[in-house]
Amino acid sequence: xxxxxxxxxxxxxxxxxxxxxxxxxxxxxxxxxxxxxxxxxxxxxxxxxxxxxxxxxxxxxxxxxxxxxxxxxxxxxxxxxxxxxxxxxxxxxxxxxxxxxxxxxxxxxxxxxxxxxxxxxxxxxxxxxxxxxxxxxxxxxxxxxxxxxxxxxxxxxxxxxxxxxxxxxxxxxxxxxxxxxxxxxxxxxxxxxxxxxxxxxxxxxxxxxxxxxxxxxxxxxxxxxxxxxxxxxxxxxxxxxxxxxxxxxxxxxxxxxxxxxxxxxxxxxxxx
Amino acid sequence: xxxxxxxxxxxxxxxxxxxxxxxxxxxxxxxxxxxxxxxxxxxxxxxxxxxxxxxxxxxxxxxxxxxxxxxxxxxxxxxxxxxxxxxxxxxxxxxxxxxxxxxxxxxxxxxxxxxxxxxxxxxxxxxxxxxxxxxxxxxxxxxxxxxxxxxxxxxxxxxxxxxxxxxxxxxxxxxxxxxxxxxxxxxxxxxxxxxxxxxxxxxxxxxxxxxxxxxxxxxxxxxxxxxxxxxxxxxxxxxxxxxxxxxxxxxxxxxxxxxxxxxxxxxxxxxxxxxxxxxxxxxxxxxxxxxxx
Numbered sequence: 001x002x003x004x005x006x007x008x009x010x011x012x013x014x015x016x017x018x019x020x021x022x023x024x025x026x027x028x029x030x031x032x033x034x035x036x037x038x039x040x041x042x043x044x045x046x047x048x049x050x051x052x053x054x055x056x057x058x059x060x061x062x063x064x065x066x067x068x069x070x071x072x073x074x075x076x077x078x079x080x081x082x083x084x085x086x087x088x089x090x091x092x093x094x095x096x097x098x099x100x101x102x103x104x105x106x107x108x109x110x111x112x113x114x115x116x117x118x119x120x121x122x123x124x125x126x127x128x129x130x131x132x133x134x135x136x137x138x139x140x141x142x143x144x145x146x147x148x149x150x151x152x153x154x155x156x157x158x159x160x161x162x163x164x165x166x167x168x169x170x171x172x173x174x175x176x177x178x179x180x181x182x183x184x185x186x187x188x189x190x191x192x193x194x195x196x197x198x199x200x201x202x203x204x205x206x207x208x209x210x211x212x213x214x215x216x217x218x219x220x221x222x223x224x225x226x227x228x229x230x231x232x233x234x235x236x237x238x239x240x241x242x243x244x245x246x247x248x249x250x251x252x253x254x255x256x257x258x259x260x261x262x263x264x265x266x267x268x269x270x271x272x
Numbered sequence: 273x274x275x276x277x278x279x280x281x282x283x284x285x286x287x288x289x290x291x292x293x294x295x296x297x298x299x300x301x302x303x304x305x306x307x308x309x310x311x312x313x314x315x316x317x318x319x320x321x322x323x324x325x326x327x328x329x330x331x332x333x334x335x336x337x338x339x340x341x342x343x344x345x346x347x348x349x350x351x352x353x354x355x356x357x358x359x360x361x362x363x364x365x366x367x368x369x370x371x372x373x374x375x376x377x378x379x380x381x382x383x384x385x386x387x388x389x390x391x392x393x394x395x396x397x398x399x400x401x402x403x404x405x406x407x408x409x410x411x412x413x414x415x416x417x418x419x420x421x422x423x424x425x426x427x428x429x430x431x432x433x434x435x436x437x438x439x440x441x442x443x444x445x446x447x448x449x450x451x452x453x454x455x456x457x458x459x460x461x462x463x464x465x466x467x468x469x470x471x472x473x474x475x476x477x478x479x480x481x482x483x484x485x486x487x488x489x490x491x492x493x494x495x496x497x498x499x500x501x502x503x504x505x506x507x508x509x510x511x512x513x514x515x516x517x518x519x520x521x522x523x524x525x526x527x528x529x530x531x532x533x534x535x536x537x538x539x540x541x542x543x544x545x546x547x548x549x550x551x552x553x554x555x556x557x558x559x560x561x562x563x564x565x
Contacts, residue, residue, distance in 0.1 A: 151456020165451035172439020172543040251518045258462040
């Protein structure tokens with residue numbers, strides 16, 4: 001693993017964290033600041049970003065620019081270009097994510113489409129803008145956060161899981177296309193993580209069943225694996241689950257993960 | 273109303289060749305992306321089984337021509353509707369197109385694919401692949417699933433591709449959208465099975481469609497071992513009708529074999545293998561795109 005000076009030379013001076021207001025994104029922001037990188041942090045709400053920016057500046061002495069940005073906005077490309085103009089950006093961490101847990105037919109169509117916009121269209125827009133800049137530098141990194149839900153279909157998280165399959169496969173393709181230009185691409189695949197989103201969406205009595213990881217541990221593993229793409233599964237337990245699930249057929253996997261997900265999230269019991 | 277009309281119509285017919293298929297997935301089927309290739313093959317195979325069709329595609333002309341042919345050949349009703357499956361108002365247009373019809377089957381075959389390096393493809397094209405291949409599919413499935421659930425029988429076939437099982441150079445966004453489609457099909461398969469609705473993600477390899485001939489250099493076409501679209505459509509519908517036993521079907525022995533071999537590789541090996549193959553086939557012929565919608 002490279003030391004902080006090497007890391008800063010390769011992925012500095014500025015790093016972008018999209019979806020930085022809480023959870024894993026926040027953990028990435030702190031971990032990157034600790035390595036001496038300046039930050040541009042994106043999220044929909046600025047109040048939390050501003051507070052966190054102040055803490056990061058005080059603690060690590062780096063520059064932090066919090067920017068309010070809806071990653072599903074139609075003019076995302078222009079806003080992103082404006083927010084990063086003139087800065088020597090070397091790293092993008094795309095952690096922004098939208099999901100609605102529920103049966104596919106019960107979740108409103110607008111929520112499904114927003115899931116696609118934030119989780120698929122958003123990273124395409126940011127990567128399309130940034131990749132040429134990184135290629136010109138001849139060094140840099142793109143880290144896309146993905147999820148174990150993307151490895152197979154599952155009840156209750158249909159469109160979310162599909163967008164995460166999208167992210168993992170996209171990262172693999174970008175990894176192979178950009179590595180010749182010195183740009184590292186990684187899909188960091190997380191399982192359950194004890195983020196505010198997880199805590200609010202998961203019934204308290206069921207949280208232990210998902211064996212959540214700490215956000216800081218996920219961010220640490222993601223940054224350590226950045227040069228060793230295309231895919232890193234965070235956490236020993238998640239890696240073990242992945243090995244077992246690869247021994248199953250697609251049908252067995254879908255059944256297994258659907259039942260586990262229903263057990264945690266489906267409060268209605270029997271299929272309606 | 274429509275349903276009654278249709279029952280009268282079927283009484284005039286000599287025979288329905290696949291009564292069980294017709295009962296479960298008829299009387300109306302929707303084929304999205306029906307103007308050529310695989311979608312067209314689906315339309316013909318479904319009409320042969322006595323189902324009436326709503327065919328969706330961007331261009332009205334090929335749809336109208338084919339509708340005339342299908343009506344004469346199979347004596348079913350066909351409603352060709354020109355609509356853009358990447359449009360923002362797709363849900364409303366789709367509702368209008370199928371209003372009052374007793375729909376039992378959705379085949380989503382529309383797909384946009386662009387073969388080029390990620391950074392050389394305009395952002396609008398990347399977004400449009402997501403719109404047609406993901407947003408369009410989710411919109412139609414979300415509109416039709418409650419109807420099928422209420423009927424207690426029906427089917428949804430989502431066409432996917434071998435490209436969706438690993439990343440690959442030249443196909444970044446397309447491959448990602450196909451991973452989306454395959455995984456969504458698995459989720460829907462599990463959620464809708466208790467309601468009598470069969471869902472199948474059908475994974476195809478190369479097919480001898482107009483799009484394939486357009487983007488693949490002639491001397492490389494044999495290397496991709498294309499399947500006939502009609503064979504893929506028949507396999508998929510037969511698998512769907514086998515009571516939805518599995519969420520995913522690989523059409524043809526080439527994709528099945530490729531999937532077995534790919535299963536033995538690490539993700540990194542798979543990505544490198546498919547990237548090398550795609551660069552060999554398409555490397556000299558980049559920046560070509562085709563729209564099957």
